[in-house]
Amino acid sequence: MPRPFILICLSILPTLSPAFDFENGEEINEVCAGCHGEYGQGGKEGEYPRLAGMPSAFLAKQLHLFRDRIRPNLAMVEYVDDRQMPDQDIEDISKFLEQIKLKTKLPPVDETAPGFNAYQRLLESKRLMQIPRAPGDLEKGQKIYRKECASCHGRDGMGDKEKAVPMLAGQYTNYLWRQVKKYREKIRIHDEDAPEEELLSDFSDDELTDIFAYLSILDD
Ligand code: HEC
Ligand code: HEC
Incomplete structure (x- = not known):
């Protein structure tokens, strides 16, 4: 096999096999969801920030700062001590949150159409998040x-x-x-x-x- 081909294969390998444990991330998220929402959409008008779709390197950095008590966060302090949040967990939850995609609006549907699934629609609506227009020029x-x-x-x-x-x-x-x-x-x-x-x-x-x-x- 010509060498450039092997090099290309090696360079795309990391994107094909992410070095993170999706299920572990999902499990940790159950704890975070109590404040940040099931889909990382945050809540209480920003008392809890949105985490979904954030760059994982940013999320991981903040979790390290919380854990090392450099960025104060009283609400989260008990969830991020060394025992609860080893480095691998920080990696997994950050990657898990990064891949969550929130929609800003639902596509229009005909609720009277025969195939309409109300439960599916409800699930989709939980992943909606849109920032209200803030005042200013x-x-x-x-x-x-x-x-x-x-x-x-x-x-x-x-x-x-x-x-x-x-x-x-x-x-x-x-x-x-x-x-x-x-x-x-x-x-x-x-x-x-x-x-x-x-x-x-x-x-x-x-x-x-x-x-x-x-x-x-x-x-x-
Ligand atoms: C008891 C409520 C609570 C829980 C549980 C909680 N958080 Fe938070 N989190 C907060 C609050 C409040 C802030 C905002 C702090 C501030 O204003 O600086 C925050 C901020 C953050 C930020 C900073 C985001 C940014 O854009 O600056 C990250 C990252 C974060 N939380 C991740 C997590 C993860 C991951 C978990 C689960 C392991 C978690 N949080 C669990 C309350 C919580
Ligand atoms: C030199 C690069 C740079 C520029 C220019 C910059 N930022 Fe940032 N900004 C960052 C980085 C890096 C962070 C995360 C830093 C940290 O770890 O707290 C950040 C974080 C923030 C946050 C906190 C968000 C969160 O989720 O916690 C706000 C708000 C913000 N920037 C606003 C602004 C605004 C408004 C401007 C323009 C007036 C601006 N920034 C220009 C690099 C920049």
Whole structure:
């Protein structure tokens, strides 16, 4: 067999056989679901953030920060000590959550059609999540977002898997605001390459309001 062919086979191998235990991830998620929802959709208008579809490297990093008591999280403290959350579990739950896809709307159906399955429809509706339109100037928000945030969080707000950057589109606006405060107070570190300069302190609340308004419509 010619060598390039073997090399190609080797390079696609990791994507074909993910090094994570799906069932273990699913089992751990039963604990998380109590707060973050069965499908990682979060709840209570952002008291519990959405986790579904987030880059797994970002989720894993946050779980390590919680476990090492670097990022405070009273609600989660008992679920993430060393005994409860060995590294492999962090890997498995993060990969499990990353692959959950939430829909923003249900396709229209004819409920009177003979094949209509009400139970199936109910199950599908549980995987729905759409961020309500937040107040603010969409045009200004789009401009600032594209100039100042998109290079890391992605043009469509979906984050960056390689660089462990979270998605901001599809996340509760309340939750984003709470994190802005944490970054400004240096309770969380936004950019590890520049821990002293908090980027979000350079923006006024009005500017962030506009950015979050723009983000809130990206999942429409
Ligand atoms: C008792 C409720 C509770 C349970 C159970 C719980 N969490 Fe959380 N989690 C929270 C709260 C509250 C926050 C938000 C903390 C904050 O505002 O900084 C959070 C935040 C997070 C974040 C940060 C997300 C982000 O975008 O910044 C991750 C990741 C996370 N949880 C993962 C998990 C996983 C995985 C489990 C299951 C092992 C779990 N949580 C179980 C309450 C809970
Ligand atoms: C240099 C890259 C970079 C830029 C530019 C950037 N971010 Fe981030 N952002 C990150 C990273 C990395 C994280 C995760 C950091 C951590 O571990 O807490 C993050 C996290 C966040 C979070 C927390 C989300 C969550 O789920 O916990 C918010 C909110 C946020 N960024 C808003 C913004 C906004 C608004 C802008 C533009 C004004 C912006 N960021 C620009 C890299 C960046």
